[in-house]
Amino acid sequence: MKKQLLIFGAPGVGKGTQAKLIADKLEIAHISTGDILREAVSKETEMGKLAKVIMEKGELVPDNIMIGIVRDTLKEDKCSNGYILDGFPRTVKQAEMLDEILKELNSNDICLINIEVDNKLIIQRLSNRKMCTNCGSILSIDAIEEPERCPKCKAVGKLIKRKDDEVEVIKNRLEIYHNLTEPVLSYYKKKSIKIISVDGSKTIGDVNLTILRELKGYYNI
Numbered sequence: 001m002k003k004q005l006l007i008f009g010a011p012g013v014g015k016g017t018q019a020k021l022i023a024d025k026l027e028i029a030h031i032s033t034g035d036i037l038r039e040a041v042s043k044e045t046e047m048g049k050l051a052k053v054i055m056e057k058g059e060l061v062p063d064n065i066m067i068g069i070v071r072d073t074l075k076e077d078k079c080s081n082g083y084i085l086d087g088f089p090r091t092v093k094q095a096e097m098l099d100e101i102l103k104e105l106n107s108n109d110i111c112l113i114n115i116e117v118d119n120k121l122i123i124q125r126l127s128n129r130k131m132c133t134n135c136g137s138i139l140s141i142d143a144i145e146e147p148e149r150c151p152k153c154k155a156v157g158k159l160i161k162r163k164d165d166e167v168e169v170i171k172n173r174l175e176i177y178h179n180l181t182e183p184v185l186s187y188y189k190k191k192s193i194k195i196i197s198v199d200g201s202k203t204i205g206d207v208n209l210t211i212l213r214e215l216k217g218y219y220n221i
């Protein structure tokens with residue numbers, strides 16, 4: 001069975017971190033729609049220019065743009081062995097369109113990983129993190145031992161605070177999550193797909209172990 005995973009949860013629950021670990025372990029592609037958009041922003045493409053304004057406010061890029069990006073990406077060779085979608089779908093419309101895309105690709109078996117963390121901890125985590133513009137890592141400020149040096153790729157002077165990690169923007173992102181993205185979970189709960197729910201307040205290692213244990217049972221690996 002092709003491994004087609006969705007990783008779901010509010011901003012700051014650790015989706016990106018877990019998605020990378022899972023992708024490495026299962027040897028599948030990590031598709032982060034946020035990363036794809038940030039790359040378009042840094043390359044100043046037409047889509048990037050549009051996305052920049054929306055992302056800085058913590059709002060959602062229109063569904064038709066996102067669906068186009070995901071449709072194109074899932075058809076790429078890098079996804080042939082499976083993939084984990086991180087940050088998509090974020091609206092019920094996107095979830096419905098993903099169903100269509102999977103039908104087109106003749107592979108509609110998906111598994112959803114749902115990471116749960118309470119709002120207070122999310123705000124604390126998001127306002128306490130930086131991003132390395134060299135390697136794309138998202139880092140907790142506590143993990144940065146030498147000021148200005150990325151602990152992952154060692155680049156110096158590349159650590160920034162994402163504009164969408166400012167407190168006011170975080171609140172907006174959480175409200176949008178609650179209104180537009182949470183209904184996506186109900187959408188999938190009505191379907192008979194495998195859903196793995198995990199407590200994201202635990203350590204990165206513990207969360208990862210729980211997810212991998214469940215995935216091993218499901219995919220027989």
Ligand code: AMP
Pocket residue numbers: 011033034035037054055058059060061062066086087088089090094164173
């Ligand atoms: P992320 O890195 O997943 O937190 O995404 C950063 C930002 O990119 C979000 O706050 C949105 O503005 C935009 N974005 C990423 N994925 C989507 C999506 N599936 N639909 C709409 N906007 C998105």
